[in-house]
């Protein structure tokens with residue numbers, strides 16, 4: 001039997017379910033071409049961050065000038081940085097033939113709109129909105145306000161581009177199903193479960209905050225696997241990509257059984273090199289052959305919460321029968 005690995009995510013046709021996630025590994029045209037040659041089906045380019053652009057522009061300009069002049073320089077330098085990002089996207093599109101997804105992490109409506117327009121002009125095939133709620137909540141924030149902010153951000157981007165738009169969701173949303181339902185109503189085509197915030201740690205000798213290990217392991221898979229299984233049953237009208245903890249071909253198969261159309265990978269590329277993509281694809285092919293699954297669609301979502309027995313597992317929160 002010849003197995004077929006093609007799938008689709010957020011309106012993009014993919015030759016297989018493996019997408020290289022946004023990170024420094026996807027920051028330049030050459031790195032993206034290498035990922036394409038290694039077998040990646042699509043690439044999410046390292047995000048443009050409004051906050052870091054504003055911060056870098058301000059520190060550069062305050063070294064050079066003061067007062068009003070500094071404000072003017074801030075804007076000028078920030079524009080240069082956006083222009084560099086545009087050139088990177090154009091360069092990646094020139095070199096690569098697989099779909100290229102521009103990742104945007106902004107806060108202000110003007111930045112969401114501007115970056116979405118730039119990505120569209122640069123020829124990106126889709127946009128991924130990097131949505132995080134860390135930093136958006138205080139004890140005075142009313143329930144639902146953060147979700148409404150996400151919806152407003154989506155409206156900004158959707159009105160600035162006709163490209164397919166996906167969202168990479170924060171993992172600590174109170175009610176992911178209600179949010180995804182509203183996102184889909186606003187025209188979102190793909191949902192990435194989940195975003196991974198910067199992993200903070202404390203160096204107890206130095207008394208400083210530091211970065212915990214940047215990379216994940218398969219144990220991180222539990223949360224996105226559960227929510228992919230639940231959401232793909234509850235809201236099947238949108239594509240899901242599972243992100244966080246996918247290390248191997250076996251993990252990709254689990255993601256698809258739970259209902260994902262694709263996976264986004266980063267840590268395993270850091271740990272095992274980009275050649276690991278071929279090993280993962282070989283594992284998926286071998287499993288499909290052994291299980292007589294000719295296509296990805298054939299087993300996608302087979303173990304999601306639409307079946308009562310699997311819903312029991314996925315919706316179970318307590319360790320009911322666990323003994324030492």
Ligand SMILES: Cc1cc2nc3c(=O)[nH]c(=O)nc-3n(C[C@H](O)[C@H](O)[C@H](O)COP(=O)(O)O)c2cc1C
Pocket residue numbers: 021022023024046047048103130168194195196214215216217220243244245246264265266267268
């Ligand atoms: C060094 C590094 C940089 C990252 N940069 C970005 C980024 O620019 N935008 C983004 O959305 N995610 C970024 N991420 C998160 C990854 O895209 C991915 O969501 C996360 O690592 C979980 O997937 P994994 O378990 O395969 O690593 C970064 C991760 C790492 C390790």
